[in-house]
Amino acid sequence: MAAQFTAAAPSPVGLPPARRRHGRWTPYLLLLPGMGWLALFFVTPVFTLMSQAMQTRPDGAPVGYFRQTWNVGHYWTSLQEYWPWFVRSFGYALIATIVALAIAFPLAYAIAFKSGRAKNLLLVLVVAPFFVSFILRTIAWKQILADQGPVVSMLQTVGLLGDNGRILSTPVAVLSGIIYNFLPFMTLPIYASLERMDRRLTEAASDLYANGWTSLRKVTVPLAMPGIIAGTLLTFIPAAGDYVNAALLGNRDTAMIGNVIDARFLRLSDYPTAAALSLVLMLSILVIVGVYVRRTGTEELV
Amino acid sequence: MSTIAPQRPATTSVTRRPPVKRSAWARLRRWSSAHLIQVYMAVAFVYLFVPIAYTMAFSFNNGGRSNLVWRGFTLDNWKNPCGAPDVCSALGNSVKIGFIATFVATVLGTMIAFALVRHRFRGRTAINLIIFLPMATPEVVLGASLLATFLNAKVNPGFWTIVTAHVMFCISFVVVTVKARLAGLDPRLEQAAMDLYANEYETFRRITLPLVMPGIAAAALLSFSLSFDDFIITNFNSGAVNTFPKFVYVSANRGIPAQANVIGSAMFILALVIVLVGQAVGRRRAR
Numbered sequence: 001m002a003a004q005f006t007a008a009a010p011s012p013v014g015l016p017p018a019r020r021r022h023g024r025w026t027p028y029l030l031l032l033p034g035m036g037w038l039a040l041f042f043v044t045p046v047f048t049l050m051s052q053a054m055q056t057r058p059d060g061a062p063v064g065y066f067r068q069t070w071n072v073g074h075y076w077t078s079l080q081e082y083w084p085w086f087v088r089s090f091g092y093a094l095i096a097t098i099v100a101l102a103i104a105f106p107l108a109y110a111i112a113f114k115s116g117r118a119k120n121l122l123l124v125l126v127v128a129p130f131f132v133s134f135i136l137r138t139i140a141w142k143q144i145l146a147d148q149g150p151v152v153s154m155l156q157t158v159g160l161l162g163d164n165g166r167i168l169s170t171p172v173a174v175l176s177g178i179i180y181n182f183l184p185f186m187t188l189p190i191y192a193s194l195e196r197m198d199r200r201l202t203e204a205a206s207d208l209y210a211n212g213w214t215s216l217r218k219v220t221v222p223l224a225m226p227g228i229i230a231g232t233l234l235t236f237i238p239a240a241g242d243y244v245n246a247a248l249l250g251n252r253d254t255a256m257i258g259n260v261i262d263a264r265f266l267r268l269s270d271y272p273t274a275a276a277l278s279l280v281l282m283l284s285i286l287v288i289v290g291v292y293v294r295r296t297g298t299e300e301l302v
Numbered sequence: 303m304s305t306i307a308p309q310r311p312a313t314t315s316v317t318r319r320p321p322v323k324r325s326a327w328a329r330l331r332r333w334s335s336a337h338l339i340q341v342y343m344a345v346a347f348v349y350l351f352v353p354i355a356y357t358m359a360f361s362f363n364n365g366g367r368s369n370l371v372w373r374g375f376t377l378d379n380w381k382n383p384c385g386a387p388d389v390c391s392a393l394g395n396s397v398k399i400g401f402i403a404t405f406v407a408t409v410l411g412t413m414i415a416f417a418l419v420r421h422r423f424r425g426r427t428a429i430n431l432i433i434f435l436p437m438a439t440p441e442v443v444l445g446a447s448l449l450a451t452f453l454n455a456k457v458n459p460g461f462w463t464i465v466t467a468h469v470m471f472c473i474s475f476v477v478v479t480v481k482a483r484l485a486g487l488d489p490r491l492e493q494a495a496m497d498l499y500a501n502e503y504e505t506f507r508r509i510t511l512p513l514v515m516p517g518i519a520a521a522a523l524l525s526f527s528l529s530f531d532d533f534i535i536t537n538f539n540s541g542a543v544n545t546f547p548k549f550v551y552v553s554a555n556r557g558i559p560a561q562a563n564v565i566g567s568a569m570f571i572l573a574l575v576i577v578l579v580g581q582a583v584g585r586r587r588a589r
Contacts, residue, residue, distance in 0.1 A: 027421035034410035034473055035429060041470040042436050045447030052450050103346060110343040124577050125347060131573035132354050134531050135550040136566040139558060140353035143360075143370065180353070233438075241440020244533060248554060258442040258534075265446050266538070275450060278443040289438055 046282070053078075053276035064269035071272075078276040082260055086284070089256040092171070093240035096178040097186075100235050101228065103179070104186035108227075109220070111187075112194040126187050129180075138177050138248045145173050145249070169251035177245035185234035193227030194220070229296050237285055257281055354570060361563035369560045379560040383568070386559035392549035393565055395461065396530050399545065403468035404525040410469070411476025411525075412518055418477070419484040436474045444471060445538030452539065459541035467539045468532060472525040479524060483517025516584070527573070 053074055055066035079086075111122045129137060145151050145167045155161035167173050197220070205215035221228075243258030257277060265274035360369055364376035384390035418429065436444065448467050452459055491513065495505040533547040540548060550562050 027417040027423040030413040030417035030421070031423075031429065034414040034477075035432065037410060037469060038432055038436070038473060041448060041451070041466055042444070043432065045444075045451040048451045048454055049443075049447040052454075103349075106339060106342055107346045110339045114339050114343070120581055121578075122343075122347075124574070124581070126350065127577075128570070128574060129350055129354060130527060130531070131570040132357055133547055133550060133566050133569070135533055135547045135554070136357050136558075136562065137353045139550065139554055140356040140360075142554075144352065144356055146370075180349075183350070237438055237440060241442045242534075243442060244551070248551075258440070261442050261446055262537075265449070271450060271453075274446055278446045282439050282443045285440065286435075286438060 046279075049275045049279055053272055053279055055272045057272075064271070066272060074272055075276045075280065078273050079280055082257065082277060085255060085257040085260050086280070088254070089240050089258070089281075090284075090288075092175060092178060092246075092256060093236050096175055096182065096239045097232050097236045099175070100179050100183050100186040101232060104183060104190055104231065105224075105228070108187050108190035108194055108224075112191055112197075113199075123188075123191065126191075127184050130184060134181060135244065135248075137181060138244055141173070141177050141180065142168065142248055145176070168249060169254070171250070171254050173249040174246050174254045174256075177249045178239050178242060181242075181245065182235040182239055185238070186231040189230035189234065190224055190227040193224045197223045225296065229293070233289060233292070237289070240285055241281060357563050358567045358570070361560055361567045363560050363563075365557075365560055369563065370557045379564045383561050383564045386561040388544060388549060389546075389559065389561045389565065392544040393546045395543060396546040399461070399464050399468060400526045400530040402465050403472055403529045404522050406465075407469045407472035407476050407525045408518060408522045411473045411521060412480050412514075414473070414477045415480035415484055419481055433474045433477050436471055437478075441471075441532075441534040442538075445535040448535070449538040459539050459543075461543050463539045463541070464536055464543060464545065467535050468529040471532075471535060472528055475524050475528060476521040479521040480514065480517045483514050483520075487513055523576075530569075 051068065052066075054069065054071045056069040056071050056074070057066050061067075107126070111119060111126070115122050143149060147166050147168060152161060152165070152167055155167075156163060156165065161167075201219050201223070202215050205219045206212075210218065241258050243256055243262055246254050246256045246259050247262075261274050261277050261281070264270040264277070360372075361379055362375050362377065363369055363372055364374040364378070365371065379385065414429075414433070417423070418426070445467070448463075448470070449459065452463055457463060487510070492505050492509055495509045496502075500508065531547060533551055536545050537548055537551070544552075546562075546565065550558055550566075553559065553562070
C-alpha cells in the first residue's frame with residue numbers, strides 16, 4: 001500500500017491494485033458472459049468454417065447440400081483457383097494503405113500542431129464521414145466519379161483523361177473508395193500519438209541544428225510510430241477484406257476476394273469454397289499482421 | 303516547433319544568429335511552410351466532405367425513384383422521409399438492433415474490461431488474444447463463419463441473428479475503450495474512498511463507476527455507430543430482414559430513393575450535434 005501511495009504514476013495495466021477481499025472467482029464471473037458470447041459466436045464459427053471447408057458435394061446432390069469428407073486438399077484447390085483475387089485484394093489494400101498514410105500524416109500533424117483552438121472541432125470533422133452511412137458515402141463517390149460526373153468532365157477538360165476515358169469501373173475508382181472510407185482510421189491513431197508527443201523534443205532537435213525535415217524524420221516520425229502502425233493496420237485489414245467498394249465502384253476485373261466469398265456463399269451456395277477462402281484470408285492477414293508488428297516492434301496493440 | 307520558439311528566447315538565442323537578411327528569409331520560409339500545411343488541411347477537409355455534401359444535396363433532389371441526376375430542388379423528400387417503400391421499416395430495424403446490441407455489448411465488454419484491469423487471473427493472454435482477433439478479422443470472414451454456424455445449427459437468419467452478430471463484433475471495441483479509461487484511473491482515489499470507510503460497493507458506485515462513465519459512454523456510442531452502419535456482417539446474417547445499410551446497398555443498382563439521402567443526412571446532423579454538445583459539456587465539466 002505504502003509503495004502505491006508514493007508512486008506518482010497510476011499503476012500500469014499489468015499490476016492491478018491489490019484487493020484481497022475479492023473472491024477468487026470474481027474475475028471469472030466478470031469474464032464469463034462476454035467471453036462465452038465470443039466463444040459461441042466467434043471462436044466456434046471459425047472452427048465451423050474450418051470443417052465446412054473440407055466438405056464435398058456428392059454427385060447429383062442438390063445445390064447447397066454437402067457431406068463431410070475431410071477433404072483437406074480443398075484449401076489448396078480453392079487457393080489455386082482464386083489466387084489472382086487474393087493478390088488483387090492485398091495489392092489494393094497495400095496501395096490504399098500507403099496513399100491513406102500519405103494523406104493522413106500531414107493532416108494529423110496539422111491538426112495536432114497547427115490548428116490552435118479549433119483542434120477539437122477539426123478532430124470531429126475528421127470522424128464526420130463516419131456519421132454518414134458507409135454505403136451512402138460509397139454511392140456518393142459512384143455518382144461523383146460517374147462518366148457524366150464532375151471529376152471525369154474536369155479531367156477531360158484538362159486533358160488528363162481521353163474523351164472516352166472513365167474512372168468508374170476502374171481500379172482507380174475502387175482504390176479511391178477504399179482510401180476515402182478508411183482514411184479516418186488512419187488519421188485518428190496518428191493524431192493520438194502526435195498529440196501525446198513532448199514538443200520540446202523537436203525544439204531540442206532544432207537547437208541541435210536539425211532543420212525541419214531532419215527533425216521530422218528523426219524525431220516526429222519515430223515518436224508517431226505507434227500511431228502509424230495502428231493506423232496502417234486499421235486501414236489494411238478492413239481494406240483487404242472489403243468488397244463493398246469493389247462491388248459499387250468497380251467491375252468484374254476489379255473484384256476482390258471478398259466479392260468471391262460473398263458470391264460463393266450467398267449466391268451460389270458453394271459453402272466449402274467460401275469457407276476455405278475465408279480461412280485463407282483470415283490466416284494470411286494474421287500472418288501479415290504478425291510479421292509487420294514484429295518487424296516494427298510494437299506489442300501494445302490491444 | 304517554429305511557433306513555440308519565440309516564446310523561449312533563452313533556447314533560441316543560442317541557435318539563431320542576428321543577421322537581419324537571413325531572419326527575414328527564414329521568416330518567409332517559416333510563414334510559407336506554416337501556411338502550406340494549413341492549405342493542405344483545407345484541401346483534405348474538402349476531400350473528406352465532398353461525398354457528404356453530395357449526399358446532402360441529393361436529399362433535396364426532385365429525382366423521384368432513381369436519384370442519379372439532378373432534376374431540381376424540392377423539400378418533398380424531407381417532408382415525407384418515409385415516402386419510399388421500406389425505407390423506414392429498414393431504418394426502424396437498424397435502430398432497434400443498434401440499441402439492443404449496444405446495450406448487451408456495453409455491459410458484457412465493460413465487465414471484461416474490469417476483470418482485465420482490476421483482477422489477476424490465469425489465462426489473461428488467451429483472453430486478450432480472443433478479444434483482439436475479431437478486430438483483426440475481416441468482416442467478410444466474421445459474417446461468413448457466423449452464417450455457417452447458424453445454418454449448421456438450423457437457426458434461420460433474421461432479426462436476432464443480426465443482434466447476436468453485432469454484439470459479437472462490438473464487444474472487443476467496448477473492452478478496448480473501457481480498458482483504456484480504467485487503466486488511466488488513479489487507484490489512489492479508490493483507496494482514499496476505502497480509507498474513508500466506504501465499502502467496496504459504495505466505492506464502486508460513487509468513485510469508480512462515475513470516473514469510468516465517460517469511457518463506457520464512448521464505448522456505447524462507438525458500438526451503436528458500428529452496429530448501425532454495419533453492412534457486410536449484417537448482409538450475411540440477416541435472412542429476409544432489412545436494415546438501413548442493406549436497404550441502400552440493395553437499391554443501389556436501381557438508384558436509391560432520395561429518402562435514403564434524407565435519412566443519411568439527418569443521421570449525420572444528429573451525430574454531429576451529439577458529439578459537439580458532448581464536447582461542450584465535457585469542456586464545461588473540466589473547468
